[in-house]
Amino acid sequence: xxxxxxxxxxxxxxxxxxxxxxxxxxxxxxxxxxxxxxxxxxxxxxxxxxxxxxxxxxxxxxxxxxxxxxxxxxxxxxxxxxxxxxxxxxxxxxxxxxxxxxxxxxxxxxxxxxxxxxxxxxxxxxxxxxxxxxxxxxxxxxxxxxxxxxxxxxxxxxxxxxxxxxxxxxxxxxxxxxxxxxxxxxxxxxxxxxxxxxxxxxxxxxxxxxxxxxxxxxxxxxxxxxxxxxxxxxxxxxxxxxxxxxxxxxxx
Numbered sequence: 001x002x003x004x005x006x007x008x009x010x011x012x013x014x015x016x017x018x019x020x021x022x023x024x025x026x027x028x029x030x031x032x033x034x035x036x037x038x039x040x041x042x043x044x045x046x047x048x049x050x051x052x053x054x055x056x057x058x059x060x061x062x063x064x065x066x067x068x069x070x071x072x073x074x075x076x077x078x079x080x081x082x083x084x085x086x087x088x089x090x091x092x093x094x095x096x097x098x099x100x101x102x103x104x105x106x107x108x109x110x111x112x113x114x115x116x117x118x119x120x121x122x123x124x125x126x127x128x129x130x131x132x133x134x135x136x137x138x139x140x141x142x143x144x145x146x147x148x149x150x151x152x153x154x155x156x157x158x159x160x161x162x163x164x165x166x167x168x169x170x171x172x173x174x175x176x177x178x179x180x181x182x183x184x185x186x187x188x189x190x191x192x193x194x195x196x197x198x199x200x201x202x203x204x205x206x207x208x209x210x211x212x213x214x215x216x217x218x219x220x221x222x223x224x225x226x227x228x229x230x231x232x233x234x235x236x237x238x239x240x241x242x243x244x245x246x247x248x249x250x251x252x
Contacts, residue, residue: 014241021094028086091244115177168247
């Protein structure tokens with residue numbers, strides 16, 4: 001049964017997928033990283049110019065920071081949508097050239113944006129128990145804080161497991177984003193425990209590697225940071241490919 005596929009088998013298939021599609025995937029990541037660096041350079045330059053012209057003063061600093069943070073969120077929301085469409089589309093259709101991938105981004109952008117905003121809103125609400133835990137801890141209720149933390153963790157894990165296939169369904173079946181949630185729920189509902197275990201394995205591996213990369217970048221600031229970025233990009237591709245193979249297994 002496809003639903004009984006092991007994490008080791010999924011890992012092997014994910015690595016094969018990356019090997020077969022590595023050029024398009026790397027080019028997509030390079031494009032996204034270049035776009036992010038360009039945007040950061042422009043935003044930092046604009047901020048420096050505004051400081052130089054004394055546009056930002058004490059009277060408007062709060063309003064400016066609020067508007068600036070909203071602009072940051074909007075820009076990187078758009079970039080994250082572009083990145084996800086490019087990577088997932090390359091996994092489904094590795095033979096597409098840049099022009100065809102560009103058309104896929106344009107055709108799926110608004111639908112994927114709706115999906116991303118909805119997921120962000122859902123997890124913002126589901127993260128409220130974490131904020132509650134901080135508040136309870138500050139009020140000297142450590143037991144209630146721990147319970148709130150555990151409750152928040154459980155509902156986030158369950159929600160993530162139910163929604164995990166929605167982005168892949170959107171690219172694969174071209175459904176409206178609200179139907180992708182329902183389709184993802186239907187795929188995951190009978191095997192929720194297995195999906196959570198598989199995701200837990202991946203999260204533990206990513207956590208270990210991320211901690212290693214942090215130590216590496218601290219120990220060797222230049223070389224370690226560059227290597228950490230390269231490995232992090234490889235991890236991102238692996239996670240996308242792993243979930244892609246998981247989706248194919250449960251889709252059957």
